[in-house]
Amino acid sequence: MSTPHVFDTAIALQPQGDGVFAGSTSPAYANMIGPFGGITAAQVLNAVLLHPDRLGDPIALTINFAGPVADGPFTIRPRAARTNRSTQHWTVELLQGDEVLVTATVFTAVRRDTWTGDESQMPDVPRAPEVPVTPRHGVEWLRRYEMRFLEGSIPAKWDGAVRDESLSRMWVRDHPPRPLDYPSLTALSDVFFPRIWLRRATFVPIGTVSMTVYYHADAAQLAAAGTSHLLIQAQGQGFGGGYFDHAGQLWDEQGTLLATTHQLVYYKE
Amino acid sequence: MSTPHVFDTAIALQPQGDGVFAGSTSPAYANMIGPFGGITAAQVLNAVLLHPDRLGDPIALTINFAGPVADGPFTIRPRAARTNRSTQHWTVELLQGDEVLVTATVFTAVRRDTWTGDESQMPDVPRAPEVPVTPRHGVEWLRRYEMRFLEGSIPAKWDGAVRDESLSRMWVRDHPPRPLDYPSLTALSDVFFPRIWLRRATFVPIGTVSMTVYYHADAAQLAAAGTSHLLIQAQGQGFGGGYFDHAGQLWDEQGTLLATTHQLVYYKE
Numbered sequence: 435m436s437t438p439h440v441f442d443t444a445i446a447l448q449p450q451g452d453g454v455f456a457g458s459t460s461p462a463y464a465n466m467i468g469p470f471g472g473i474t475a476a477q478v479l480n481a482v483l484l485h486p487d488r489l490g491d492p493i494a495l496t497i498n499f500a501g502p503v504a505d506g507p508f509t510i511r512p513r514a515a516r517t518n519r520s521t522q523h524w525t526v527e528l529l530q531g532d533e534v535l536v537t538a539t540v541f542t543a544v545r546r547d548t549w550t551g552d553e554s555q556m557p558d559v560p561r562a563p564e565v566p567v568t569p570r571h572g573v574e575w576l577r578r579y580e581m582r583f584l585e586g587s588i589p590a591k592w593d594g595a596v597r598d599e600s601l602s603r604m605w606v607r608d609h610p611p612r613p614l615d616y617p618s619l620t621a622l623s624d625v626f627f628p629r630i631w632l633r634r635a636t637f638v639p640i641g642t643v644s645m646t647v648y649y650h651a652d653a654a655q656l657a658a659a660g661t662s663h664l665l666i667q668a669q670g671q672g673f674g675g676g677y678f679d680h681a682g683q684l685w686d687e688q689g690t691l692l693a694t695t696h697q698l699v700y701y702k703e
Numbered sequence: 704m705s706t707p708h709v710f711d712t713a714i715a716l717q718p719q720g721d722g723v724f725a726g727s728t729s730p731a732y733a734n735m736i737g738p739f740g741g742i743t744a745a746q747v748l749n750a751v752l753l754h755p756d757r758l759g760d761p762i763a764l765t766i767n768f769a770g771p772v773a774d775g776p777f778t779i780r781p782r783a784a785r786t787n788r789s790t791q792h793w794t795v796e797l798l799q800g801d802e803v804l805v806t807a808t809v810f811t812a813v814r815r816d817t818w819t820g821d822e823s824q825m826p827d828v829p830r831a832p833e834v835p836v837t838p839r840h841g842v843e844w845l846r847r848y849e850m851r852f853l854e855g856s857i858p859a860k861w862d863g864a865v866r867d868e869s870l871s872r873m874w875v876r877d878h879p880p881r882p883l884d885y886p887s888l889t890a891l892s893d894v895f896f897p898r899i900w901l902r903r904a905t906f907v908p909i910g911t912v913s914m915t916v917y918y919h920a921d922a923a924q925l926a927a928a929g930t931s932h933l934l935i936q937a938q939g940q941g942f943g944g945g946y947f948d949h950a951g952q953l954w955d956e957q958g959t960l961l962a963t964t965h966q967l968v969y970y971k972e
Contacts, residue, residue, distance in 0.1 A: 493912070493946055493967065494767075494912065494913045494967045496765040496808060496913070496915065498763075498792050498808050498810060500784060500785040500787075500792040501785055501787065515769060515796065515803045515806050516769040516770055516802070516803045516804070516806075518769075518770065521912075521969075523767050523769040523803075523806055525794060525806050527784065533785070534784045534785045534792075535785070537784050537785075537792055537794050537808050538808075539765060539767050539806050539807075539808060539913075541767060541912055541913055541967070543945070543946075545944035545945055545946075546944060546945040547944075548943065548944060548945045548970065548971070548972055549899075549903060549907075549942065549943075549970075549972060550942060550943035550944070551865070551867075551902060551942045551943075552940070552941050552942060552943070553867070553868060553869060553898075553902070553938065553939040553940055553941070553942065554940040554941060596820065598820075598822070599822060600822060629822075630818075633820060633822070634818060638818075643762070643763060643790075643810055644763045644765070644808075644810055644915075646765060646913075646915050646965060648940075648941070648946075648948045648965070648967050650940075650941035650943060650944070650946075650948075652943075652944050669822065670822040671821070671822055671823040671917075671919075671952065671960065671963045672821050672822070672823060672917070672919035672960040672963060673818065673819060673820045673821060673822065674817065674818075674819035674820075674821070674919060674921075675814035675815065675816075675817060675819070675919070675921050676812070676814055676815040676817045677762055677812075677814075677917075677919075679917045679919075679963055681950050681963070681965070683940065691940065691941040694940045694941060694948055694950070694965075696915065696917075696950070696963070696965050698762065698763045698810070698917050700790075701817065701818075702817070703817055703818060
């Protein structure tokens with residue numbers, strides 16, 4: 435018997451009956467305080483995927499980080515608010531005790547063959563093996579990813595120099611490599627360090643408030659991506675009043691757009 | 704007594720007690736079938752704004768169109784899933800009878816003075832008065848907006864010619880003019896005709912599944928915008944398997960970024 439991948443262990447959930455699932459934060463994906471938001475998002479999606487009533491594959495997910503998830507056990511309660519012939523709308527809550535710490539909505543559907551034509555094109559960049567692995571420092575969850583920055587790496591100097599742009603672009607995959615699926619694609623949508631750090635070269639406290647992922651990859655495209663690197667990028671849009679947002683894209687090595695994502699982030703000062 | 708603006712009449716809600724609100728679809732904002740999604744989003748947001756427990760201003764909204772809203776009355780049920788010191792997470796449902804037709808999450812917060820520096824810059828375009836008003840055809844809700852297209856107007860010929868890009872850019876405001884507020888900014892985030900029509904010059908059936916709005920404007924910025932035109936744009940990202948998404952931005956006449964928005968849209972064929 436092979437040892438399960440650390441990601442699979444982290445997102446494992448135990449059905450409690452009545453469509454409730456029990457899980458636990460994973461020390462392997464610890465952030466500065468509490469868990470990496472991407473692993474929480476993957477756990478929330480996994481609860482929907484494991485639900486016996488689930489119809490189709492994930493198409494859209496929005497997760498709201500409402501309060502600090504403490505290290506330890508939690509429950510996830512997915513509920514099918516509406517089921518149509520080939521689509522389904524889920525609302526999900528993650529709780530510790532009686533406290534709601536996460537709210538989410540997930541849209542699943544049976545995909546159909548239609549006209550296809552991605553508009554967001556993968557930029558022309560060196561292939562992953564030609565780009566050196568960026569050394570990982572800091573929080574534990576970063577060690578679960580192999581990142582190869584092409585542009586917009588974390589500031590080398592925290593000297594407060596303001597930049598007009600905050601585009602980050604990198605090759606990334608799970609470390610150790612793991613075949614891509616919807617939960618891991620979800621977690622990969624949240625690996626971007628906060629754009630405000632890049633704009634300001636200042637280490638201000640931050641926290642993701644809301645993240646949305648639109649899944650463009652079908653099961654065959656996920657299987658084709660396998661354990662290869664994804665090219666991912668994100669860029670900030672608006673910054674003010676304590677919140678900024680970014681928009682991002684994720685492609686496989688062949689340039690297929692697998693997902694788009696955006697998030698709203700709190701920052702102090 | 705002055706007659707209320709048609710938009711105010713459309714988003715009016717009657718509190719039913721227990722935090723439930725009653726409303727009705729508005730013939731003035733009718734779409735091909737059922738209401739314009741933007742007016743539904745404005746009604747959902749308005750239910751949160753009217754709730755006596757509401758804390759702060761809207762920062763993020765995600766609305767999921769789960770089923771067809773029929774012409775007539777509905778109820779909206781906002782619930783504060785979590786209230787922190789200066790932030791609040793709402794989950795909302797819109798129902799007709801027992802049927803859930805909309806799910807939504809709304810994040811509100813008290814804004815603070817922080818570093819500000821918008822990254823999404825308004826493009827260099829002619830001022831609104833220099834751009835002719837685009838003639839409005841078709842569905843009723845379009846008559847509630849004054850649109851002045853700069854780029855990416857609805858195809859003049861439905862000849863099936865495929866385009867690589869689907870950027871639309873226009874000046875827009877309520878018609879008749881109305882001072883901007885969070886509900887109208889929400890509705891304005893949904894006035895883009897579907898990007899798939901622009902890409903393919905083919906009239907395929909569509910329906911928005913999910914829309915997110917991040918509000919960057921505070922109350923003072925909304926007041927400053929007043930009844931002036933907004934410059935808004937949207938561009939498609941991924942198209943395939945029956946769904947596409949777009950990303951958009953809304954600026955006031957002075958180039959202040961008021962909101963960013965994304966949506967996922969179903970299409971047939």
